[in-house]
Amino acid sequence: MFxxxxxxxxxxxxxxxxxxxxxxxxxxxxxxxLKQSVSPVIxxxxxxxxxxxxxxxxxxxxxxxxxxxxTHAFWQLSDEDLERxxxxxxxxxxxxxxxxxxxxxxxxxxxxxxRLSRRVKGAAYDNALRRxxxxxxxxxxxxxxxxxxxxxxxxxxxxQRLKDLKDRPLTxxxxxxxxWKSGKVYRRFVEAGELAIRRTDAAGAPWFLxxxxxxxxxxxxxxxxxxxxxxxxxxxxPVKRKRGVGAVVPERIHRGAITLLDQVDLEKxxxxxxxxxxxxxxxxxxxxxxxxxxxxxxxxxxVFEGWDAAGKGSAIRRVxxxxxxxxxxxxxxxxxxxxxKAHHYLWRFWRQxxxxxxxxxFDRSWYGRxxxxxxxEFATGGEWMRSYREINDFEQQLAEHGMxxxxxxxxxxxxxxxxxxxxxxxxxxxxxxxxxxDWRNRExxxxxxxxxxxxxxxxxxxxxxxxxxxxxxxxxxxxxxxKTVCGRLKEVL
Amino acid sequence: MFxxxxxxxxxxxxxxxxxxxxxxxxxxxxxxxLKQSVSPVIxxxxxxxxxxxxxxxxxxxxxxxxxxxxTHAFWQLSDEDLERxxxxxxxxxxxxxxxxxxxxxxxxxxxxxxRLSRRVKGAAYDNALRRxxxxxxxxxxxxxxxxxxxxxxxxxxxxQRLKDLKDRPLTxxxxxxxxWKSGKVYRRFVEAGELAIRRTDAAGAPWFLxxxxxxxxxxxxxxxxxxxxxxxxxxxxPVKRKRGVGAVVPERIHRGAITLLDQVDLEKxxxxxxxxxxxxxxxxxxxxxxxxxxxxxxxxxxVFEGWDAAGKGSAIRRVxxxxxxxxxxxxxxxxxxxxxKAHHYLWRFWRQxxxxxxxxxFDRSWYGRxxxxxxxEFATGGEWMRSYREINDFEQQLAEHGMxxxxxxxxxxxxxxxxxxxxxxxxxxxxxxxxxxDWRNRExxxxxxxxxxxxxxxxxxxxxxxxxxxxxxxxxxxxxxxKTVCGRLKEVL
Numbered sequence: 013m014f015x016x017x018x019x020x021x022x023x024x025x026x027x028x029x030x031x032x033x034x035x036x037x038x039x040x041x042x043x044x045x046l047k048q049s050v051s052p053v054i055x056x057x058x059x060x061x062x063x064x065x066x067x068x069x070x071x072x073x074x075x076x077x078x079x080x081x082x083t084h085a086f087w088q089l090s091d092e093d094l095e096r097x098x099x100x101x102x103x104x105x106x107x108x109x110x111x112x113x114x115x116x117x118x119x120x121x122x123x124x125x126x127r128l129s130r131r132v133k134g135a136a137y138d139n140a141l142r143r144x145x146x147x148x149x150x151x152x153x154x155x156x157x158x159x160x161x162x163x164x165x166x167x168x169x170x171x172q173r174l175k176d177l178k179d180r181p182l183t184x185x186x187x188x189x190x191x192w193k194s195g196k197v198y199r200r201f202v203e204a205g206e207l208a209i210r211r212t213d214a215a216g217a218p219w220f221l222x223x224x225x226x227x228x229x230x231x232x233x234x235x236x237x238x239x240x241x242x243x244x245x246x247x248x249x250p251v252k253r254k255r256g257v258g259a260v261v262p263e264r265i266h267r268g269a270i271t272l273l274d275q276v277d278l279e280k281x282x283x284x285x286x287x288x289x290x291x292x293x294x295x296x297x298x299x300x301x302x303x304x305x306x307x308x309x310x311x312x313x314x315v316f317e318g319w320d321a322a323g324k325g326s327a328i329r330r331v332x333x334x335x336x337x338x339x340x341x342x343x344x345x346x347x348x349x350x351x352x353k354a355h356h357y358l359w360r361f362w363r364q365x366x367x368x369x370x371x372x373x374f375d376r377s378w379y380g381r382x383x384x385x386x387x388x389e390f391a392t393g394g395e396w397m398r399s400y401r402e403i404n405d406f407e408q409q410l411a412e413h414g415m416x417x418x419x420x421x422x423x424x425x426x427x428x429x430x431x432x433x434x435x436x437x438x439x440x441x442x443x444x445x446x447x448x449x450d451w452r453n454r455e456x457x458x459x460x461x462x463x464x465x466x467x468x469x470x471x472x473x474x475x476x477x478x479x480x481x482x483x484x485x486x487x488x489x490x491x492x493x494x495k496t497v498c499g500r501l502k503e504v505l
Numbered sequence: 506m507f508x509x510x511x512x513x514x515x516x517x518x519x520x521x522x523x524x525x526x527x528x529x530x531x532x533x534x535x536x537x538x539l540k541q542s543v544s545p546v547i548x549x550x551x552x553x554x555x556x557x558x559x560x561x562x563x564x565x566x567x568x569x570x571x572x573x574x575x576t577h578a579f580w581q582l583s584d585e586d587l588e589r590x591x592x593x594x595x596x597x598x599x600x601x602x603x604x605x606x607x608x609x610x611x612x613x614x615x616x617x618x619x620r621l622s623r624r625v626k627g628a629a630y631d632n633a634l635r636r637x638x639x640x641x642x643x644x645x646x647x648x649x650x651x652x653x654x655x656x657x658x659x660x661x662x663x664x665q666r667l668k669d670l671k672d673r674p675l676t677x678x679x680x681x682x683x684x685w686k687s688g689k690v691y692r693r694f695v696e697a698g699e700l701a702i703r704r705t706d707a708a709g710a711p712w713f714l715x716x717x718x719x720x721x722x723x724x725x726x727x728x729x730x731x732x733x734x735x736x737x738x739x740x741x742x743p744v745k746r747k748r749g750v751g752a753v754v755p756e757r758i759h760r761g762a763i764t765l766l767d768q769v770d771l772e773k774x775x776x777x778x779x780x781x782x783x784x785x786x787x788x789x790x791x792x793x794x795x796x797x798x799x800x801x802x803x804x805x806x807x808v809f810e811g812w813d814a815a816g817k818g819s820a821i822r823r824v825x826x827x828x829x830x831x832x833x834x835x836x837x838x839x840x841x842x843x844x845x846k847a848h849h850y851l852w853r854f855w856r857q858x859x860x861x862x863x864x865x866x867f868d869r870s871w872y873g874r875x876x877x878x879x880x881x882e883f884a885t886g887g888e889w890m891r892s893y894r895e896i897n898d899f900e901q902q903l904a905e906h907g908m909x910x911x912x913x914x915x916x917x918x919x920x921x922x923x924x925x926x927x928x929x930x931x932x933x934x935x936x937x938x939x940x941x942x943d944w945r946n947r948e949x950x951x952x953x954x955x956x957x958x959x960x961x962x963x964x965x966x967x968x969x970x971x972x973x974x975x976x977x978x979x980x981x982x983x984x985x986x987x988k989t990v991c992g993r994l995k996e997v998l
Contacts, residue, residue: 033932033933033934036933036934037933037934039934040933040934040937044937066829066830069830070822070825070826070830073822073825073835074822075934077937078818078821078835078837078868079837079839079868082834083830083834085830085831087831088831088860090583090584090585090860091583091584091585092583092584092585116830116831325571328571329563329566329567332563332566333563336559337559337562337563337576337578337609338578338580338581338609341575341576342566342571342576344571344572346572349842349843349844350842350843350844351842351843351844367581367583375571375572439526440526440529440530441526441529441530441532441533441568444533444537444570445570
């Protein structure tokens with residue numbers, strides 16, 4: 013494959029200078045269009061050492077309006093990065109809509125390095141590349157323009173280049189990796205690179221091989237490729253999204269039929285006496301387990317979803333009452349900020365992931381996508397339908413990193429909800445909890461029920477199972493939540 | 506002082522239950538008002554161990570609407586925190602306008618601990634407390650409501666409490682600091698606390714001593730104090746801000762008189778030949794110094810300010826061309842995001858500070874406050890006037906942490922600017938750089954000149970001096986910038 017980038021392409025100074033102004037003007041124009049769009053532009057910069065990746069980035073930064081560009085190298089990671097799944101660092105660096113991110117190595121560098129050092133076997137490498145392909149497709153479907161540039165040098169040209177770098181004053185100080193002295197490393201790198209390119213070359217996120225022996229050709233070609241990708245990706249007026257078009261969605265298949273939620277035994281309850289005893293017992297256990305997890309660096313993510321007035325808040329308080337305030341954080345999922353809106357919908361949850369040994373409790377969560385956004389039609393059928401897989405992949409990453417994922421659906425029936433709404437309206441400090449929206453949601457009970465059933469069946473996985481809590485009796489529900497959390501923690505500790 | 510909190514205050518169960526509903530309703534009401542306001546509410550939670558600070562926070566979290574509250578403990582700091590000045594961690598945790606932050610120990614815990622362990626001497630402790638007082642006043646002037654709660658126990662009561670904690674199942678696992686076994690630690694802590702309270706008790710950020718032997722009294726009193734502070738702090742309609750009212754500002758004192766800027770020799774220039782040689786020489790030196798700084802963990806903050814078209818961008822590019830892309834980050838200061846607007850104006854700069862050994866280059870900076878915001882009257886006289894001191898304190902913190910702060914004002918005269926504006930309009934890829942705003946700013950040259958003079962004279966400090974760069978000759982200016990940066994780096998390495 014790489015032979016196509018070893019044919020001696022070059023530009024004379026005249027050709028370069030003739031081509032440059034048009035491309036610069038084009039880039040700046042494209043940036044203006046980008047600013048108006050909902051797309052971030054992600055430029056992956058990768059290839060063999062010595063090919064001049066740093067130089068290309070300098071050039072692009074010069075030619076682009078710097079106010080809309082950011083450069084990221086994933087180097088010298090902080091403990092905050094290392095205590096989260098691998099992709100945390102990339103989510104953190106993600107450019108927001110309207111901006112360009114130049115990413116050195118991006119999500120390729122780590123896996124390729126591990127492959128080269130043989131820490132990762134063939135199948136695992138393949139698997140990692142497939143995850144990358146999925147990740148990129150997810151971003152593209154969310155509007156991102158992804159351009160991937162592979163800067164290539166033949167073995168001979170690389171040797172010459174690394175020698176040259178050492179002799180020039182400005183580059184002399186650059187760290188030239190020792191490994192490259194051996195031809196074996198070059199061969200292995202190129203092999204791993206070829207597989208990476210093959211597995212992740214996609215319509216929305218194509219790779220471009222750029223021959224890098226001639227600097228002028230290399231730089232101008234990189235700029236041209238970026239410009240073309242931006243023009244294509246941002247071309248035309250934004251398509252008016254229609255709900256469900258192009259997506260087969262499971263709606264109304266189950267409507268009316270008996271479902272999982274119907275089978276929940278809502279009669280279960282606990283006497284006040286038993287409750288006090290059980291509560292104390294499980295809180296004490298949770299307290300011990302949380303400190304143990306802290307010491308072992310195991311973090312926990314809890315998700316609380318449920319009907320309005322199902323008792324999420326009070327169940328969460330029974331959990332946090334057992335925890336040292338330094339160990340946990342409750343994240344109530346409210347309207348996203350503009351920084352959050354300027355990213356993929358999972359971004360705001362990635363940024364809240366706990367550090368090693370800590371706990372994040374989400375009061376509502378990423379499941380809003382397949383609940384309220386589905387039912388209220390804020391998301392199109394294609395959007396919420398594909399998010400099941402996005403969510404499963406997200407939670408799998410948490411689990412693979414060693415995080416404990418516990419998810420609750422607090423279930424009550426319509427009559428119980430009505431009773432609670434009425435009761436809340438009578439208590440001054442609870443009245444604010446009942447809004448018109450809650451009454452409206454209540455009207456759509458059946459649609460929500462269908463969404464909940466789909467959600468539970470599509471996202472209950474071995475590493476992140478759903479627990480449906482019968483909630484008509486609050487005491488029973490609270491103890492059940494505590495028991496479940498303790499059970500999951502105990503399994504892994 | 507603490508005797509006032511050793512008088513045996515307590516509440517019966519009946520008193521507690523009679524008082525609670527009103528306070529809960531009040532808190533939720535106050536939160537609604539808070540949401541509409543421009544104020545963050547900062548609750549500092551401090552006091553002797555065993556007083557039940559964690560319990561109080563649990564209670565407040567229960568009584569408040571959790572969607573508007575966040576709890577922060579400054580514990581187990583990450584390297585990302587440690588590589589920045591002490592206050593970085595607090596800026597990161599700052600609640601945004603309309604929200605409440607419950608802060609364990611806040612900015613008091615660290616300095617008090619250092620004082621207790623004798624790592625900090627009396628004068629340094631005093632100094633740290635004065636910085637805290639300044640910091641809090643700055644937040645209050647920006648609209649924050651600060652409530653500081655000190656939970657007190659007599660030595661005897663503390664002893665009993667720590668013993669009790671050990672015997673109860675839920676608290677048994679809590680880490681009870683060994684130190685407290687000795688009465689000496691108690692005395693020293695209380696002494697350091699008394700000084701902290703005296704030095705930082707201020708109208709906008711008062712301390713409240715809360716006797717903590719009786720849990721009911723303690724919790725309800727904390728809630729009452731918070732409620733009252735919120736009502737007072739948020740009471741009344743927002744005051745229409747008038748420019749300059751209540752602030753003596755230095756305007757028009759110098760207008761017309763000869764100034765620092767007039768004395769800049771704009772004739773200085775460099776031939777093309779000399780330029781090439783000097784450029785290469787200083788870039789090579791900068792490259793070496795940057796790697797050296799990286800190895801030593803010294804970070805650098807560069808600020809580029811200057812007239813429109815003075816050549817900031819091209820000077821920055823000559824600097825970055827010498828740097829490895831992994832070492833630096835250019836931050837173009839554009840319109841703030843809504844998350845940024847929801848904080849004090851310095852917040853967005855704190856979040857961009859470099860990690861150890863790295864470089865952040867600000868293309869425009871926090872000086873916008875005393876330049877464009879002053880001239881265009883986006884900030885009131887009081888606001889921009891007090892920001893000189895805020896900025897000086899900010900930069901001092903960077904310097905004390907070991908960061909190198911380099912600040913440039915790129916200076917050109919009006920004729921040169923006009924020439925450059927006209928030239929830019931002729932080049933397709935530069936045309937976007939000239940906007941109507943630039944022409945408008947040009948009309949206000951004299952006002953800007955006055956602001957620049959004030960800025961330079963008020964914020965040029967030993968640890969963060971301004972360098973005025975004669976910019977009519979671009980080549981001269983670029984080399985001068987490189988030389989200055991190298992000089993400052995060399996001093997400290």
